[in-house]
Amino acid sequence: MIGLLCLVASMLASHGASGQRVKVEPEVSSYPGQTVNLRCAFTDATGIQLTMVTWIYEPKGGERTNIAVFHPSFAPNYPDSPVKGRVSFSPSPSSMSSPSIAITDVRMTDEGKYICEYASYPSGNEQGITHLVMLAKPQNSASIVTVLAGSTPVVVARCESVDGRPPAEISWVTVVNGNATTQKNTGADNTVTVTSEYRMVPTAADNGKDLSCVVGHRTQVKPESFLLKLAIQYPPQVTIVGYDNNWYMGRTNGILTCNAVGNPPPMTTQWKTMSGEMPELAQITNNVLKVLKVDDSVNTTFVCEVSNRIGTGRDQVTVVVREPSVNPSNAGVVAGAVIGSLLALLLVAALIAVLVTRSRRQQQGYRANGGSDMKTRMFGGGKKASKNGTSGGAGSGGNNNGPMYGYNESSSHQGLGEKNNHHQPLTVGGRPEIVPTAPTAEDILLSNELDDVERRKFDELEAEERYDHFTGGAPILQLRPHDQDDMIGEYMDDDMESQRDGSVISRTAVYV
Template identity: 75%
Template sequence: MARHDARNWHDCSKMIGLLCLVASILLQHGASGQRVKVEPEVSSYPGQTVNLRCAFTDATGIQLTMVTWIYEPKEGDRINIAVLHPSFQPNYPDSPLKGRVSFTASPPDLTTPSIQIRDVRMTDEGKYICEYATYPSGNEQGITYLVMLAKPQNSASIVTVEVGTKPVVVAKCESVDGRPAAQISWVTTANGNATTASKTGADNTVTVTSEYRMVPTAADNGKDISCVVTHRTQVKPESFPLKLAVQYAPQVTIVGYDNNWYLGRTNVILTCQATGNPVPLSVQWKTMSGEMPDTVLITGKELKVLKVDDSVNTTFVCEVKNRIGIGRDQVTVLVRGTRLPEKGATTGSIIGAIIGVIILLAVIGTAIAMYRKHRNNKLNGEGPPKYKPPPPKKTNSSANRQQNPSHPTETNNGPQQNNYHITQSAEPVTDLDAYHDDEDYDEEDREHYYSAAPSGWDDPRNNEVPPPYMSADNDPQGYHQGPNVNRGDSFVSPAMFV
């Protein structure tokens, strides 16, 4: 177990040492590389003058011996284009840039050996290296990429095609002489695919060509398609809106026959409608029998029947031509003896309309009735009482009546007439409206009325003494009105027999 742990510790120590070595190398390389300051990328257009800057930031303890600018094209070997030594004059070796490259400072300085290139060309694009020879650290360098830009000439066009079954090119888009290469895309609802190709020119520019291919149909004619070109030199993508051009033979339709051509009908018209690309040139009407009825008048795409008779009982054919081909359509006319009834509104529509009218009238009637009721209530003063009536006052006569017994009594002077009194423990409640509601009650109702009366109010037909306000012969019209009672004493109305 101890041997296994020792082996693991040994392996871990070796790994840590290796990592430390790599880190030290990277730090040394980074520290030395950071002292040569250059621009990572510089862009320019053909014909311009471009400056490539270089400087050694910290030369403490280091002796700068020499500076060399090196050009490394995309494809090719490295070439020295400018050399600076403190003991000698600047030197410009033979290169494609000789005569156009020079140090910017005069006299040049080893700490800032920047250069400029006049009349830059597309072929000058590539990698430019500012390399220092130093003592005692050796060579140190910085790299600048020169990117040459060329604004392309963009264009797009439509290719006119005919309806077919194989994919063909229907649109083209080009970005000519651009640097770097442009990006081309298509925007359309048509069902197709794009193919793109690039070609490098003599001066290192690039021409990009894109073609849109599809199987053309008549439905694709006139559809929108746009070519969109994106390039570094453009502020925004450039778009070219186009419309597909697909040629096809005429497509023909005859309209106007309603299946109700009857004998004697006049001025019925058939119209020959046609679409095609290119536009149809001619329209011709025929009949399957070969003879055109005498009552027919043809004007261009319209066939007018002045009067329907048996000769119109045939098949009419319309033929339309263009450069691509011929299109036709036909309609067979059936002449009827009598006219077909015209179709009216559907039953459902009629019922719905009636129901709607009824609902509307009901709403209007309800509104009118409510308005009239509200107005009548205001005119008649009806409604809940606006004040509370005072309670009734009890009089001494009422108190005296309560002290008398409810049965007849006999005094010393002899029998007296029976007096009938009503004993009340609460204030009376009257409902006069109830008597007015049922004026025509029968005899049976009369019996119920008397049977429901309190003691002393039984039916007078039982040979009992009637109340003092009734005559002995039960004549309801001969009764004598009782004594008047002030309204302040009681609010009970006198009894009434109907």
């Protein structure tokens, strides 16, 4: 038994060693119509006598056929075969070392095994095998199959690779659940058509989703991809929106909208009620139902039916009419009235506060400047203004924030001119006197009254006749007689008056 195993092993080793000496190309590919070269060589013939070379064709699933024979003593021979007339030794063999052949105008049916076999002595026959692969670029395509939504798997897409060699490889890329089935059909010219179908349970939710067919083939640089979108038809799916469960008596413009989706798109929309009667105040425009005013007749169930070529879908909503808890319009009016009243009260309070403040300031001003001292403060300390003994000239130590006056000694003897009209001139003993009248609110505002501290300060100064502490501005008005030019010098002398601090001020000038 052991001796038998050793014998078998030695025979296999001998065959393997001899097989390595016949050199051929493992595979050769070609397109139809081209010329293909099949090379063969015996690399080491030392100690071996080569007697004959035979090329044998073995189609896939067929029988072997001799197609070319070469013997050094005879001319090449080409037996009957599928390639007869198109096969020849190339170049013409001059020795047994390189008996290569060429096949012209190759066909798809020429694909198969081509065996270069040597007859030798004493080792026997040795051979090498070349696979001829015929190539044909297929025509690829993909299409979607329109189906109805249902509960059983159906073909939703189809992908084909027609007349290719070798057969194409088809795969599917998608997010929907399904599976593919593939079939291969060989044509008369040995090309192959590959058909793949994708099957799934079609639902309305899957309509429009992506589905890609990918075709890979040896003749293509990269796989070819076809993007498809599922086409699943289904009757309309209807939804009524707009009811907020707050339809109360008297509510206006209640709106219900009937939304529907389907494939193919919905064609018709119909509104009706479960009671069979549509409220009189309901208006229908396409898919919108509008209730102008809610009343008891609206207390019903509204139904919307939408149809397309596949079927009809419907939805319904039951409206419950409620009693209004608060009238929105009355609430708005009440709120507006309350806010308006508050604003009015705030405005009146502000006006009263302003008037009271002004009244207090006016009373304080008159108390600080009241009695016989009013005229003195207005005219600046009550000093004599001219040598004629007229009073009313401007002093230097009083409060000058009141009305300002000037004395005019013109020929017409108009007396004292005033800048504020709430004092009226009066002639007493041939001399003009000023009788103050009650000032108006405007005069009080324009007088720019001093506060209490400043008022008490000036009152004390006037009581002590401390004119030297007066810090008012320069005189803003100088009154002179304009009709007697020769009296200017005399006027200036009489107008000036010496003060205790050594300064000199004008009697007629008004200081601010």
